[in-house]
Amino acid sequence: MxxxxxxxxxxxxxxxxxxxxxxxxxxxxxxxxxxxxxxxxxxxxxxxxxxxxxxxxxxxKAHRFHIAVSLLVLSSFIGAAVPLYKVAGFTIYPFRILLAWCIFMLIGFIYYQNKYIVTGLSRMKESIFTSFGGLWLFFGFFALSWSINPMNTIQDIIFLASGIFLIYLILLVYRNEEDYKELYFYWIIMSLLLVGIGLINHFFHIHLPISRINHVAQYQKGIPTAVFTNENDFASFLAIAIFFFLSLLKNGKSLAYKLIGLSGMVCSIYLIVLASSRANYIAILLGLIVWFLFVLKPSQRLRLSLAGLLFFLPVVIFLWDKVSGVLGSVGKELATLLPTEGGGDSVSIRENLLKNVMVFLENSFGFGVAPGNIELYMKKFQVYDTSGDYNVHNWWAEVLIHYGVIIFVGYILLLIYLFIQLVKIVRTNHDQASRYMGEALICGLGAFTMASISPNSFMALHYNWLFIGVCIGFVYMKKKGEDHIVKTNGSINHP
Incomplete structure (x- = not known):
């Protein structure tokens, strides 16, 4: 330089x-x-x-657009925790400012035919998600034609567009192994920051203004929320972050890395327990099952199984009352996904919410009720009583009822494709960079299936889109082969 x-x-x-x-x-x-x-x-x-x-x-030595997008990625972990200004109910915060700045820079680079950007755009054209993301956005705008609350629909589309543009920028900028190692350490650094804030929440009862805990009784002041509105949003983030820490613990070459990974895992699990987010207990379990089946080698699975049997058998025998209590709690959470009979308990409410979703889907001929409208439909047109609870509390149901069967099926197929490709990457790549990111993503994707049903709405959480964007970008980079472009200050060098 x-x-x-x-x-x-x-x-x-x-x-x-x-x-x-x-x-x-x-x-x-x-x-x-x-x-x-x-x-x-x-x-x-x-x-x-x-x-x-x-x-x-x-x-x-990075290209200035790479730095801008990296700042955007870092700000996505903070989300709306630092509101700067409100205009007619629309909150301006760092992520949105940086997203607008990145789009402005991108337009300028395209106009001046910057080689770094032109090369990245040519790569993006070959990605399946580029077309699917465009289709998803188009359907959102098309759904305005039957929306009963266009303002809610526009607000939901803004969140959708922010998430899809973030994924597009990840595909555009991060192109090789070193780039994804960089992204991996962004997750570690920002997860440590959020874990630290969560511990301060718990031990000192200090919360950011955005937290709902500022308005609860004193005995609840120790519930951690970090940079999120409520504890469920935070717990869902931690359920995914745990597997970045696990990957660091398993693959880190230095003792310092292993200690950071172990500390991050332990503190994250502790904070999830404090948040009492049962869905995320199951999310962690699913992630660990994926880790056991698809990350560990057969010999490692055998050794771990024997060690687990020797450790847990005495625990089950001598502490059966506590073990049965934990199993009962997990069973109740699983029951929320199964048909049940009952009155106003949470299990029945969740069942009735999903029953109403299916009724609305059938009445809309599979096209959905348009983005942002499900709560209004629950209030006005519900068939099954939900005891005053109108939020579906389920990301999968939210996508299905807001965007219809076509988008929902496409989204599910995309995630299945990503999982299959990640399994292949983990099993065939043995270099450190691939192990770091590949193992974290495949386990995180397993946890994602349950972690996504805990928050009120996953659409507005930027880490949701960031995680899926990193999965898409990493798989695409490994499948198409590394782009050997070296990042420089405004130019391209080929080694």
Whole structure:
């Protein structure tokens, strides 16, 4: 890198540090109490340390558009936790600003025929998801024609468009093994940040303004929510993040990496238990089953089975009461997905919500009720009583009833395709970069199936789209072969 470029990047980094410092001083001058200052200090120091590591490891020689998209990816973990401004009910926060900036940059690069961007766009044309994402967006706009609440539909389409554009940008920018190793460590760094905030939530009872825990009784103040509105959203994130930590523990060459992986896993499980998110207990179990069946070698499975039998057999014998209690709790959560008889309990409510979804789907001839309309349909047209609960609490049902059978089937087929390809990658690639990301994604995808039914709406959670985008991009990169383009400052070099 030439002297001018070094000076420019150093100046940018110093500028970012100054901005973080000024933000910290503003918070102090506002008279924030000591407890909240602890949270601000932790976030600020962690963010600066993480950005320093990322800068020196990946961004020094990166294309400026790569840096912009990477900042967008990092901001997607924070979501709406840092609202900057509200306009007519529409909240502006860092992710949305950076998304608009990336699109603006992209238009400029296309206009000037930048080689880095043109090459990436040519690769995207061959991706199946590029066409499917466009079809999904088109159907969302088409559904406006029968929406009974167009404003809700437009709001849902904005979330959908944000998620699909994020996936498009991942396909455009991240092209080789080193890029996906970079993305992998983004997950680790940001997961550590969110786990740290969750622990502060629990032990110090300090929560961000977005958290619902600010308005609950004192005995519930220890429930962690990190940067999310409620504990279920946070627990679903952790159920996926756990398998990035597990991959780091298993594949990390240094002791430090293994300790970070182990600590991250233990703290994540602890926070999920505190959140009492039973769906995510099952999500973790599904992820571990995938890890056992598709990641471990036969000899490793045998050794682990024998060790587990020797450890758990005495536990089951001597602590049967506690074990049966845990199994009963899991059984109740599984029962929410099965037909039951009953009155106003949560099992019956969930069953009736899904029954209403099927009625609405049948009445709409499989096209759905249009994005953002299901709660209004539940209030006005429900056939089965849901005791005042109108949110379906199920991502799969949400996609089905909002976007219809065609989009739903396409989405399911996409996930099945990704899972099959990830299994092939994990079994045939033995280099460290592939193991890191491949194992984390395949187990995370297993956990995703249940983690996605815990939040009220998975559509608005950016980590949902980021995770699927990384799966799509990684599979595409491995299937088509590495793009050997080396990232440089505005140009392309072929080694």
């Amino acid at each position: 030439n002297t001018y470029a070094k000076t420019k990047y150093h100046a940018s980094f110093i500028g970012l540090s100054i901005i973080l410092l000024l933000a910290y001083l503003v918070v102090m001058l506002k008279g924030v109490d000591l407890q909240k200052l602890i949270l601000v200090s932790f976030v600020g120091v962690t963010a600066l340390g993480g950005l320093t590591f990322i800068w020196h490891r990946w961004w020094k």
